[in-house]
Amino acid sequence: MASLSFVNVCKTYKNGLTVVKDFNLDIKDREFLILVGPSGCGKSMTLRMIAGLEDITSGELWIDGQLMNMTSPQSRDLSMVFQSYALYPHLTVYQNMAFGLKVHKVPKDEIEKRVGRAAEILHISHLLDRKPSALSGGQKQRVAIGSVIVRQPKAYLMDEPLSNLDAKLRSQMRVELAKIHRELGATIIYVTHDQVEAMTLGTRIVVMNSGVIQQAASPNDIYENPVNKFVAGFIGSPSMNFFPVWVARRGEKICLEFGKNKLIANEICSKRLVEDGYVGRRVYLGIRPEDFHEEGPEEQKILFDVEMKEVLGAEILFHGRINREEICVRLSPNVKAEPGERLPVYVDMDRIKLFDMDTEQNIIYV
Ligand SMILES: Nc1ncnc2c1ncn2[C@@H]1O[C@H](COP(=O)(O)OP(=O)(O)O)[C@@H](O)[C@H]1O
Ligand SMILES: [Mg+2]
Incomplete structure (x- = not known):
């Protein structure tokens, strides 16, 4: 697992629009770090810069003491779950979850072990032989998360992985994600615009607005001691x-x-x-x-x-x-x-x- 460090990271587009401004943050090994803020505040962009899917305009990104700015996404050893998940329709749940490991030539018995464990954590052991077309939306989302957690990357990056689920499934998956974090002892960086997810999942919350970190603190501290009116109004439901x-x-x-x-x-x-x-x-x-x-x-x-x-x-x-x-x-x-x-x-x-x-x-x- 990994620690990450941002030093004065900025992202500016060719049209001059700066979407992430002077981002400074140290993320410790095993943290469940939440990036939260209104739509368009730069959460996904920050995550995509960590993954290497977007260039960093200025500043430095370090992972485990190594400068990552010029490192290709494949060489960063990170796994990412997106809001809209893609499963291979012609493969079974097992094959979907095993796919990435097979590509990386992980031995067969090791694949079986890891898929079995992930399926157990996600309560989908009974679905392993099914094709995606025979799954509900929530089950598909679990499989998508499963195919990411079977890998053992330095960190997991998750971009609103629950936002397509209905309220009941979201709250079930919230509980399961918290368990996964505990069981895997993983470093997770998790983007959401949902302050309930932020409060319940995070070991630490980073509240962003217009590309700028407003506050980075524990859920309790953010709630009790918001640094400004924006954070106070954003965290808490109904609002302050x-x-x-x-x-x-x-x-x-x-x-x-x-x-x-x-x-x-x-x-x-x-x-x-x-x-x-x-x-x-x-x-x-x-x-x-x-x-x-x-x-x-x-x-x-x-x-x-x-x-x-x-x-x-x-x-x-x-x-x-x-x-x-x-x-x-x-x-x-x-x-x-x-x-x-x-x-x-x-x-x-x-x-x-x-x-x-x-x-x-x-x-x-x-
Ligand atoms: N290719 C692009 N060119 C210019 N602006 C972009 C581009 N992609 C995203 N943006 C802008 O960057 C800002 C941050 O986007 P994003 O990180 O996706 O926000 P969110 O916090 O909702 O995930 C938004 O204002 C968005 O319009
Ligand atoms: Mg986004």
């Missing part, structure tokens, strides 16, 4: 709510004011806001949907107009508006409010985030 608020001093207290709502900042936030000169200025207040509660002290209360509710069994999502800003609140199924009503909710002030109006950087780290 953002409100422009005034920072005001009211007697001893520092308040966050918007419309008729007035929230009293806790000690840590107050100290930071005062020290960094935010009193009298506007900031973005960020609150995740789960950080509202049905009960609480008066100074944590806000009122919002319910427009729609989604009853999800274990919880209810209330969508509505506060002043003109949209808001989504996650509450327990006991809450009886209906669309058209004005609902009081209480903000967990120890969990709020605050972002600078201009730079959109996080002001409060915990």
Whole structure:
């Protein structure tokens, strides 16, 4: 297995468009590294540069201490799974999975062992004699993943391998990929635009936007300490709510004011806001949907107009508006409010985030 290192990697097209900018990252052996970000942010491009399918315009890519910029894709010893998978229709599942190994002249009993093991991990042992035409979409995708994991490359590269599957299969495959990572002890670099996949699979997440790394950190750290408003809004579902608020001093207290709502900042936030000169200025207040509660002290209360509710069994999502800003609140199924009503909710002030109006950087780290 392998470690990888990017040093100031850039990718610019002939038309002058830069799609990956100054990418710096060290990927450790056995990491399950997730590249996540909105469509078009340069995830696939980054993966294709690792694979050698795209030239690097400037900067360096190192794999296991060797400079790779000029190395051919075949000589990099990496395996790649794409979003759309291709199986050979005239070959059985076994033959499909064995194909790459045969090409590389791996001995027959070794092929049998590896295909058998991969089939077991992916729960497709009973399908080995079938042709692809007799498989469901999810089964085909497993075979495609199988034909990649039978190889023992330095690292596996996966570009949205689950995005063509329905929701149930996706979540099953998510669990299986996590197991595969554990069992193979493999270095995996995995591209997705799905933040649930990112949060559940990654040992580390790299959030990208417009070709630039926004943050590289553990899933928990990304969630709890997003570096900026973009990361805070991208990771988490439903998304974090953002409100422009005034920072005001009211007697001893520092308040966050918007419309008729007035929230009293806790000690840590107050100290930071005062020290960094935010009193009298506007900031973005960020609150995740789960950080509202049905009960609480008066100074944590806000009122919002319910427009729609989604009853999800274990919880209810209330969508509505506060002043003109949209808001989504996650509450327990006991809450009886209906669309058209004005609902009081209480903000967990120890969990709020605050972002600078201009730079959109996080002001409060915990
Ligand atoms: N051959 C090309 N010429 C110019 N621009 C390209 C080319 N291929 C991709 N791009 C652009 O590069 C950007 C990054 O693409 P990509 O890495 O595929 O994004 P994603 O994060 O969705 O995987 C996009 O804006 C895309 O339009
Ligand atoms: Mg892509």
